[in-house]
Amino acid sequence: GENVEQHPSTLSVQEGDSAVIKCTYSDSASNYFPWYKQELGKRPQLIIDIRSNVGEKKDQRIAVTLNKTAKHFSLHITETQPEDSAVYFCAATAQGAQKLVFGQGTRLTINP
Amino acid sequence: KAGVTQTPRYLIKTRGQQVTLSCSPISGHRSVSWYQQTPGQGLQFLFEYFSETQRNKGNFPGRFSGRQFSNSRSEMNVSTLELGDSALYLCASSLGRRGGFSSYEQYFGPGTRLTVT
Numbered sequence: 302g303e304n305v306e307q308h309p310s311t312l313s314v315q316e317g318d319s320a321v322i323k324c325t326y327s328d329s330a331s332n333y334f335p336w337y338k339q340e341l342g343k344r345p346q347l348i349i350d351i352r353s354n355v356g357e358k359k360d361q362r363i364a365v366t367l368n369k370t371a372k373h374f375s376l377h378i379t380e381t382q383p384e385d386s387a388v389y390f391c392a393a394t395a396q397g398a399q400k401l402v403f404g405q406g407t408r409l410t411i412n413p
Numbered sequence: 414k415a416g417v418t419q420t421p422r423y424l425i426k427t428r429g430q431q432v433t434l435s436c437s438p439i440s441g442h443r444s445v446s447w448y449q450q451t452p453g454q455g456l457q458f459l460f461e462y463f464s465e466t467q468r469n470k471g472n473f474p475g476r477f478s479g480r481q482f483s484n485s486r487s488e489m490n491v492s493t494l495e496l497g498d499s500a501l502y503l504c505a506s507s508l509g510r511r512g513g514f515s516s517y518e519q520y521f522g523p524g525t526r527l528t529v530t
Contacts (some may be wrong), residue, residue: 302479327512343522344503345456381429390456394517399509400469401519 303328303395307404309350313413322407324391325373331393334367334374340387348352349376364389386411415440417506417522425528431492434525436504438485444468444509445487446519447479450501459502463502463509491527499529 314320326334332353337345348411351358353367353376358365362381366376374393378385388408392401418437428430438445446469447459458471462481479489485506491498505519 335518337521344523347518348519350518392456395458395469397465398469399446399461399507399517399519400458400471401446402458403448406453 303331303393303400303402305391305393305402305404306393307407309407310405311408311410313387313410313412314381315368316381316383318381320378320385320409320411321391322376322391322409323373324375324393324404326393326402327372328393328395328402331372331395333394334365335392336363336365336376337390337392339390339406345390358409381411383411383413385409417504417520419504419522421525421527422523423526423528425530426494427494427530428494430494431490432494432527434489434491434502434504434527435505436487436489436506436522438487438504438506439520442506442508442520443485444507444516445481445485446505446507447472447487447489448503448505450503450524451499456503459489494529496529499527501526 306325335350338348339345364377388406391404431459437515444520446461461469465481476492480489503524505521507519508516510516513523
């Protein structure tokens, strides 16, 4: 069945350093890969996404890369700030449908 | 535009009861997806509705059901509640039009926190 593996489960970095979170998906038909940020007690918020016809996408301090051959995609956050502390989820569409399969989440902590 | 709204925000029920949760999507969005979020299992897909039809379904028992109305608002029902149903139930809306990647972008509501005792 469809599966998305996300690593690491927890990540602690110094303010100003970079953070990288990696995900691997199993469904070769997956064609849309969003990333969500969820702060404590709040709803998941879409922060960036990438389509299967693109290899990389950037939005200010965040970027996402996609390797379709290897079936993995990554989130890169540069110049981290305390407000980046949150749980980050990756996801992939299943069988090209609206259904999203989520990774288990990464708790990112930015140390001042 | 107003965001996705969910009611109620908190709910306490006892085992064996049933519950109905409501979700109002962003104006113009025709697809509503439901997810269950628990600390142990993460975000699990329940089902997705588009134009009043269930298009996709996750691996949950038949006690979990849903529907969508002509105004795209959606309800989710859980019958014969079990302790393990305690979770945050999130709905997400998207344009949902077939074809075109913009239709995939899903925006979440604040969730309904269900506690079963």
